[in-house]
Amino acid sequence: MKIGAHVSVAGGFYRGVENAQKIGAETFQIFGASPRQWQAKIPSVSEIKKYREALKKSGLGPVFIHSAYLVNLASPVSDLRKKSIASLTAHLKIAEALGAFGLIFHVGSSKKMAKEKGIDFIFQGIKEVLKNVKGKSKLILENDAGGGGKVGGLEEIAEIIKKVKSNRIDICFDTAHAFESGMIKEYSSAELKDFFSVWDKKIDLKKIAVIHANDSKTAAASHHDRHANIGEGYIGLSGFKNLSKVPHLKDIPWILEVPGFDGNGPDKKNIDILKKITK
Numbered sequence: 001m002k003i004g005a006h007v008s009v010a011g012g013f014y015r016g017v018e019n020a021q022k023i024g025a026e027t028f029q030i031f032g033a034s035p036r037q038w039q040a041k042i043p044s045v046s047e048i049k050k051y052r053e054a055l056k057k058s059g060l061g062p063v064f065i066h067s068a069y070l071v072n073l074a075s076p077v078s079d080l081r082k083k084s085i086a087s088l089t090a091h092l093k094i095a096e097a098l099g100a101f102g103l104i105f106h107v108g109s110s111k112k113m114a115k116e117k118g119i120d121f122i123f124q125g126i127k128e129v130l131k132n133v134k135g136k137s138k139l140i141l142e143n144d145a146g147g148g149g150k151v152g153g154l155e156e157i158a159e160i161i162k163k164v165k166s167n168r169i170d171i172c173f174d175t176a177h178a179f180e181s182g183m184i185k186e187y188s189s190a191e192l193k194d195f196f197s198v199w200d201k202k203i204d205l206k207k208i209a210v211i212h213a214n215d216s217k218t219a220a221a222s223h224h225d226r227h228a229n230i231g232e233g234y235i236g237l238s239g240f241k242n243l244s245k246v247p248h249l250k251d252i253p254w255i256l257e258v259p260g261f262d263g264n265g266p267d268k269k270n271i272d273i274l275k276k277i278t279k
């Protein structure tokens with residue numbers, strides 16, 4: 001199991017490699033562009049070269065790109081759906097240019113509109129983005145904390161994956177979101193065994209390409225998305241230890257998106273804790 005973290009690329013994409021190395025990450029995630037803007041600029045040839053050289057030298061990877069927060073393929077507002085498709089298209093091009101494994105994005109929210117309609121919009125949007133960008137990088141759906149018309153539950157993700165029928169679509173399983181949405185209530189061995197065997201039947205466990213390993217500051221089924229450092233939240237050390245024993249999940253990258261013990265984002269201490277308990 002490779003353990004890594006979301007890292008900053010302020011100052012250039014190659015800085016992501018340096019920042020990952022600094023905290024002992026073996027794999028990492030970065031933003032492809034500013035997460036609070038629709039615009040996403042394709043990096044220049046020289047920037048790509050500098051990044052790829054640094055990455056190769058480091059031996060780190062796989063690398064994941066995280067989409068902008070604004071993206072919502074399930075939006076009832078057609079203009080927002082169009083902007084979301086354009087943003088994901090640009091980010092997937094960046095992922096291709098950087099040779100990243102894939103682009104992670106949140107499944108989305110259909111707000112007050114019927115969820116079925118939202119799922120159909122997500123399906124249409126994914127099809128369009130995949131058509132716009134040919135290549136190897138995958139689109140990776142991330143489960144949500146739920147509430148507010150959010151679509152990212154197990155049944156819904158399964159439905160989308162089945163409809164899209166592409167080997168360029170994968171899943172990112174966020175531990176905090178699964179807990180906050182009420183999908184998983186206590187991360188006990190027995191509950192995880194049951195949960196993932198159902199998942200395996202509905203979707204195929206192998207579709208999960210990456211774990212977002214985050215503890216949760218809020219209680220189970222809170223629908224409140226607040227990440228905590230590993231061991232400082234409701235999932236706790238034993239929860240992560242139990243999760244690391246689930247077949248397949250122990251073989252894929254685990255990426256931290258935690259506040260950090262100094263409040264500066266994912267740090268060496270969180271990585272060391274995860275490495276220790278999942279050994």
Ligand SMILES: [Zn+2]
Binds near residue numbers: 142174212257
């Ligand atoms: Zn996440």
